[in-house]
Amino acid sequence: MPTTSYLHMILLLGSLGAALGVTFIRLRAANKPVNVMKIIMPPLGMSTGFLMFLAPMMRIPVSWALCAFLVGSVVFAYPLIRTSRFHSINGHIYLRRSKAFVWILLLLLVVRLSLHEYIESYVTTFQTAAIFFILAFGMLLPWRISMYIQFRKLQAHTEIPIPKNG
Template sequence: MGSNLQAISLFGTLGMALLVLAIRMKASKRPVNAMKILMPPIGMSTGFLMFVAPMTRIPVTWGLLAFAVGAVVFAYPLIRSSGFTKQGDHVYLHRSKAFLFILIILLAIRMLLHGYVEEFISVYQTASVFFILAFGMLLPWRVAMYVQYRKLMNS
């Protein structure tokens, strides 16, 4: 059963990563607004309901550490490689040419860490740790994007 959960987790993560890559690449062709920037972390926050299930619970220190790693290590390259341009009344996402490469590298690092951590704690707890890490990456990135967006809209 454990190896089935590991395989499901691996393919689920890879599938979601490919979906995110496709969505991010298409997003730069359409204007953005505050709602499009802020909805992903709001939508993702519903994932914290997983902690209702006892098997997914982790010590608070693990959660804080996972969030910090996501916010400091993983969010920083995304923040640095994402920006906006204003064309008329519309704002468009403009990212560096390295953005796709950065996403792929971050995914690879995350997958390697996932495999390592999974050797020491349960599959469910690993999922919890990496969900919090991903949220820790997404939230600061989107907040930074929103701040940039507001500055551009007010200029």
């Protein structure tokens, strides 16, 4: 069935493109100060993806969704939380670039794609997409909550420079 194989290839290329895009964006983000909106917008933006479950073909059992969310939260979020640290320079807060971050993202991508192939052999392509969307959200949400908490703690201890009139 050519339609399914094309859809599969599009999803695979989309996953690879998204992973490379996230890696590139994260590396560039380390050069600019962070603010609360930059931390909370990704999970808020991604949450609109839950509208996919309005389509009957995307629906999965609640137990599968909970399992995917837990795997994302516990297994996938942990290394990202451990490698995301902030530091303050001249009253601005920056995300500290970790040498391990890119390698962790690539490793997570390989694991995710391997799991994707395995799971897709048991359920439909649409259900697989739904499971991995929830897994990704489960990874993103705790990571960003952790970043937000870290940011607020550092922000409370960071002195904002007062501009000199001159």
